[in-house]
Amino acid sequence: MKKIVIILLFSQLCTFAQKHTTLFIEAESFKNKGGWVTDQQFMDVMGSTFLMAHGMGIPVEDANTMVNFPKTGNYKIYVRTRNWSSQWSKKEAAGQFQILIDEKPVDKIFGKDQANWAWTDGGSVKITKKETKVSLKDLTGFNGRCDAIIFTNDPDFKPIEDVNALTEFRRNYFGFDKNPTDAGEFDFVVVGGGMAGTCAAISAARNGVKVALVQNRPVLGGNNSSEVRVHLGGRINLEPYPALGNLVNEIGPEEGGNAQPYSYYEDDKKLSAVLNEPNISLFLNHHANSVKTNNGIIESIYATNIETGEKVLFKAPLFADCTGDGTIGFLAGAEFMTGRESKSIYNEPTAPEVGDNLTMGASVQWFSEKKEEPVSFPDIKWGMEWDEAKSEEITKGDWEWETGMGLDMTMDFEQIRDYGMLAVYSNWTYLKNYSVNKAKFANESLTWVAYIAGKRESRRLKGDYVLIEQDLTERRVYPDGTAPTSWTIDLHYPDPENSKLFPGAAFKSIAVHTKIYPYPIPFRCLYSKNISNLMMAGRDISVSHVALGTVRLMRTGGMMGEVLGMAASVCKKENTNPRGLYERHFDQLESLMIKGVGNAGLPFVQDYNQGGTLMEVKK
Amino acid sequence: MRTAIFLLLFSSFFIGIKEQKGDFTVHLENGQSIEVFAIKDKDGLLEKYRADITAPVCEDRVCYDVHIAFNWNLLGEFKDFEIRKNDPLTKLDHQPFLPEDYQKLQSILVSRDLNFVKVPASELVEKSDKSKVDGYSGATKLTIKKEVIEGALFTCYTLWHIANGAVVDSIKNHTSAALNKSLVSKIIGLKSQTGNYYLINSLSKEGFSENIDALLSVIVESEGYFAKNAFEKIPEDIFVTSSIQKFIIENFLKQDYFTQKAILQKLEKVNLLPELKNYLIEQIEAHNSLKNQQLIALVLKDSDEENFQKLVVKLEKFKIPVSESNFPKLERLAKEYNQDISSIKKL
Numbered sequence: 001m002k003k004i005v006i007i008l009l010f011s012q013l014c015t016f017a018q019k020h021t022t023l024f025i026e027a028e029s030f031k032n033k034g035g036w037v038t039d040q041q042f043m044d045v046m047g048s049t050f051l052m053a054h055g056m057g058i059p060v061e062d063a064n065t066m067v068n069f070p071k072t073g074n075y076k077i078y079v080r081t082r083n084w085s086s087q088w089s090k091k092e093a094a095g096q097f098q099i100l101i102d103e104k105p106v107d108k109i110f111g112k113d114q115a116n117w118a119w120t121d122g123g124s125v126k127i128t129k130k131e132t133k134v135s136l137k138d139l140t141g142f143n144g145r146c147d148a149i150i151f152t153n154d155p156d157f158k159p160i161e162d163v164n165a166l167t168e169f170r171r172n173y174f175g176f177d178k179n180p181t182d183a184g185e186f187d188f189v190v191v192g193g194g195m196a197g198t199c200a201a202i203s204a205a206r207n208g209v210k211v212a213l214v215q216n217r218p219v220l221g222g223n224n225s226s227e228v229r230v231h232l233g234g235r236i237n238l239e240p241y242p243a244l245g246n247l248v249n250e251i252g253p254e255e256g257g258n259a260q261p262y263s264y265y266e267d268d269k270k271l272s273a274v275l276n277e278p279n280i281s282l283f284l285n286h287h288a289n290s291v292k293t294n295n296g297i298i299e300s301i302y303a304t305n306i307e308t309g310e311k312v313l314f315k316a317p318l319f320a321d322c323t324g325d326g327t328i329g330f331l332a333g334a335e336f337m338t339g340r341e342s343k344s345i346y347n348e349p350t351a352p353e354v355g356d357n358l359t360m361g362a363s364v365q366w367f368s369e370k371k372e373e374p375v376s377f378p379d380i381k382w383g384m385e386w387d388e389a390k391s392e393e394i395t396k397g398d399w400e401w402e403t404g405m406g407l408d409m410t411m412d413f414e415q416i417r418d419y420g421m422l423a424v425y426s427n428w429t430y431l432k433n434y435s436v437n438k439a440k441f442a443n444e445s446l447t448w449v450a451y452i453a454g455k456r457e458s459r460r461l462k463g464d465y466v467l468i469e470q471d472l473t474e475r476r477v478y479p480d481g482t483a484p485t486s487w488t489i490d491l492h493y494p495d496p497e498n499s500k501l502f503p504g505a506a507f508k509s510i511a512v513h514t515k516i517y518p519y520p521i522p523f524r525c526l527y528s529k530n531i532s533n534l535m536m537a538g539r540d541i542s543v544s545h546v547a548l549g550t551v552r553l554m555r556t557g558g559m560m561g562e563v564l565g566m567a568a569s570v571c572k573k574e575n576t577n578p579r580g581l582y583e584r585h586f587d588q589l590e591s592l593m594i595k596g597v598g599n600a601g602l603p604f605v606q607d608y609n610q611g612g613t614l615m616e617v618k619k
Numbered sequence: 620m621r622t623a624i625f626l627l628l629f630s631s632f633f634i635g636i637k638e639q640k641g642d643f644t645v646h647l648e649n650g651q652s653i654e655v656f657a658i659k660d661k662d663g664l665l666e667k668y669r670a671d672i673t674a675p676v677c678e679d680r681v682c683y684d685v686h687i688a689f690n691w692n693l694l695g696e697f698k699d700f701e702i703r704k705n706d707p708l709t710k711l712d713h714q715p716f717l718p719e720d721y722q723k724l725q726s727i728l729v730s731r732d733l734n735f736v737k738v739p740a741s742e743l744v745e746k747s748d749k750s751k752v753d754g755y756s757g758a759t760k761l762t763i764k765k766e767v768i769e770g771a772l773f774t775c776y777t778l779w780h781i782a783n784g785a786v787v788d789s790i791k792n793h794t795s796a797a798l799n800k801s802l803v804s805k806i807i808g809l810k811s812q813t814g815n816y817y818l819i820n821s822l823s824k825e826g827f828s829e830n831i832d833a834l835l836s837v838i839v840e841s842e843g844y845f846a847k848n849a850f851e852k853i854p855e856d857i858f859v860t861s862s863i864q865k866f867i868i869e870n871f872l873k874q875d876y877f878t879q880k881a882i883l884q885k886l887e888k889v890n891l892l893p894e895l896k897n898y899l900i901e902q903i904e905a906h907n908s909l910k911n912q913q914l915i916a917l918v919l920k921d922s923d924e925e926n927f928q929k930l931v932v933k934l935e936k937f938k939i940p941v942s943e944s945n946f947p948k949l950e951r952l953a954k955e956y957n958q959d960i961s962s963i964k965k966l
Contacts, residue, residue: 239844239847239848239877240844240847240877475842475843475875477875477876477877478876479876479906479908479910481876481877517842517843517844518843518844520877583906584907585907586906586907586908587907587908587909587911587912587942587966590908590909591909612732614812614842614843615843615844616812616813616816616843616845617731
């Protein structure tokens, strides 16, 4: 409510002469979110976090908040929303909802008009009490979404559509940018709380470094969290640094399996590990979206609280981009790569003759559960056209439910995620309502569909070295080798069978594997070429598209994080940057990698999903 | 467990061994055992291992005896199988295996990358619920289906575990007990990574000494981390010999960084030939690393004046700092040989 009060005061000051009031309410700031989920995945594109009714076919519980109106009377209402399914179907919209004013719905139904994010005119409402309850009522259970609501009694007010101008408007009205909260001084700021970032933070903290860990979700673990549910993959405790991976073993889940029940992913284990480190300040629900640089050096970053909109300022001499999207590097002006490099660039045997924008996709995994009684599922009209040939008679969608290959993994990501959900719903409505074998699915209930999509590939930040296919296949080992990558070179492509059924719009993938010997990733791939105090771990390191096929596994990313934390401690001790470490102090990093940072005394529980390898393994 | 596996002593008809006790007996997890025969070549050297097996297997409540003979190589790696004439393997409903099923079985038995073999037998199929008409009851799980022969899931499962189970270690131990120079050569001749690793993990100190030239040839051609692992395993005493020190001079640069470090570690406690010491000084690089400090430590060890002067020149030229542990030795020798080392920094 703090935000609303601030707007109110500001608005009143501005409009005193006219005695008009305009209230701007962020949906994600609603006090009670009911069954609506907070989705920040696309805020760099559409401007904000929003609330989404992810009910998998069952309307979710209302979200509500109390709004203080300075005066009662008539107000115009505008709602920033979109009809997400209209890009694929002109039939009745998937995600529809109402606004309730003190439990009474306004006439307009939202989420069924424009395809893109924009303000929908909701007509006029009469406000009879200064303190009024405003609710979002989901009508469909299929991902209706609300970014913000405006109430205004200013007849001349026009809501701003341009995303940048709207962001500016928000900044001015909320005032958070003018007075960001100073998070304090740190030695090392790690952005991204997936396996790579979490391990980087813990490793640094245990090596005496004061760390801020900034994560834009309420949980740690990234693709391995219960929000995405991809199991860890790759091998740990390998040559040439067998102690690397002990931390992954310490915080990683004991059970493997994609798209399994919530408890498999042990979110709390990762969180506890971080909270147990006195040197870490953890900032969950904070999305880093602004970077201040000076002469190729990051001075500070700003993160937005994805629920309150508040800004937080982080200053440090050293940063780590573990965002997966290379977000910090991108904002800082780091050189980066996307898509597939042509053969002419690195002469890689697997590279295409002509480079293109094909990336590996993002997975929207799902599963159903068998109930005692038959369970219905809406006969949706807005889904893709389906028939027996297209029908997938299964009760779980694994990694291969993968979309977005060929699209932009940052700018188009809402479409990519939504298409993944559309495919799941289209198949499921067919199985439940039309399939010749629908009896088999009568008691199946679609209980989990990921709304945080599991991304495989995005921007790759360029380092002093770019790891390529031949390094891996010809085993060109460099003295600055660090964390070993052991998974196959595992590249995904649109599934040819699925592509025949859905030309140009496959939602399933195939994997092509090339086994390798475990290979130590050069340290020069773990820091930016032109932003001197930026390191990276995870899938946004300096590798070609082909080499990404192996390094992208989460255990490998976690070990990169372990190395980054160690490197941060050497940088702190020697008052240098990562390149300085490489050139003058690499022996210290070697010593730390030999020693390791995780608890070596724990039982080895990372024996699932280790992947094929050329190395000699114990049978 | 829906499938009960009982292994019975099998009297072979097709290799002419009846009621014979093998060279050793392998006890299976369920308490049963198989007799394994060591087969020798014409020169009397171990060639392979063989066992005749009878295993009752149940596929969806239909049970039958699988009769099959397995062959393994010297290292316990499954090679192939043989089936009796007129006694084919069968699938569900007693359908005999087709040629492609035998091919698939072969590929399953030699594979290390299968997921279904890691699953407990009781979890191989979806739980059966006979009270309801449900096409998925008792069905093979989808992820497993791709890996096995349809209708022969438990045959694949049972046979894989016999082929790749306790017998492997027993074979290795049996081969190990028979290791001599000829057998080592034979194993090297297999040109297999498993064979090479088997040797460095099995050879005695004397065995290493006797076969060192052959092993060094293997190292030169090896892939992955074998060279590093081999140097780590070779007993230190062997590094005293001038032949291996000369080998190091000739091959050091062909090895990767981590193998080089493993070699240097082995040289810590042995006396070095003067030419090796000079060679090691040349290997010190401007780029600082643990390898550099290892090299410096080796050169400082029992260094004569000439070596020491060369080292100091190198350290000064490349501005290489010296680690805390190496520095006292450097100072001691500087004093002894009256050398100025004031420009050399301590790490």
